[in-house]
Amino acid sequence: MYFRLAAALVAAVLSTSSALAADAHHATTAGPSADAVLKELAAGNARYVAGKLTLVTATPARRAEVVRSQHPKAIVLGCSDSRVPPELLFDQGIGDLFVVRVAGNVAAPDTLGSVEYAAGHLGTPLVVVLGHTGCGAVAATCAGGHAEGHVEAIVEEIRPAVLLVKAASPEACAKAAVPENARLAAASLTKESPILAKLVADGKLRIVTAVYDLATGAVTLQQ
Numbered sequence: 001m002y003f004r005l006a007a008a009l010v011a012a013v014l015s016t017s018s019a020l021a022a023d024a025h026h027a028t029t030a031g032p033s034a035d036a037v038l039k040e041l042a043a044g045n046a047r048y049v050a051g052k053l054t055l056v057t058a059t060p061a062r063r064a065e066v067v068r069s070q071h072p073k074a075i076v077l078g079c080s081d082s083r084v085p086p087e088l089l090f091d092q093g094i095g096d097l098f099v100v101r102v103a104g105n106v107a108a109p110d111t112l113g114s115v116e117y118a119a120g121h122l123g124t125p126l127v128v129v130l131g132h133t134g135c136g137a138v139a140a141t142c143a144g145g146h147a148e149g150h151v152e153a154i155v156e157e158i159r160p161a162v163l164l165v166k167a168a169s170p171e172a173c174a175k176a177a178v179p180e181n182a183r184l185a186a187a188s189l190t191k192e193s194p195i196l197a198k199l200v201a202d203g204k205l206r207i208v209t210a211v212y213d214l215a216t217g218a219v220t221l222q223q
């Protein structure tokens with residue numbers, strides 16, 4: 001299943017709307033392009049699925065290398081769920097990923113600020129909004145009613161996805177709303193942040209959504 005990410009990547013690259021934007025991207029950043037990073041992440045996920053983690057950049061040498069500055073290759077907006085650690089499931093190490101984790105991977109103001117920092121100041125070319133199967137925050141929203149304490153703020157962020165999928169049962173809702181919630185969070189990044197919208201328009205930032213499968217370990221890029 002992990003080949004899905006690579007296959008989807010090829011399709012996504014082929015459908016890139018503007019070759020000019022891609023060229024502009026290469027001209028303005030020193031690091032790898034968003035497409036190249038997606039390929040690296042797909043390869044890392046394949047290693048993880050196969051139980052062959054390398055963690056080549058999770059070493060003391062790498063730690064010393066990035067003391068003075070960081071140039072993460074990707075921003076991951078993921079869920080806080082203990083079963084969805086981005087560095088492990090993409091086989092990445094220290095300084096590789098700028099990770100923003102919040103229950104339900106929602107694009108709230110603090111989240112937006114974190115993504116803006118990495119994309120705008122560190123020049124990271126790719127955002128992966130990563131939902132996952134069996135997400136408790138999505139399931140709680142599907143169940144309806146109001147959550148206790150500050151959890152309600154997260155439920156409010158997820159509710160639009162639940163309303164959109166119009167599922168017949170809480171189980172069907174939990175399944176359908178995960179990719180929809182990731183898609184809406186990705187859309188919010190450019191809708192709510194003029195900084196991110198400009199970076200995308202200028203071809204300096206690409207935002208994709210993906211879903212991680214708790215059972216198989218595979219990350220599937222969404223179209």
Ligand SMILES: [Zn+2]
Nearest residue numbers: 079081135136
């Ligand atoms: Zn979750």
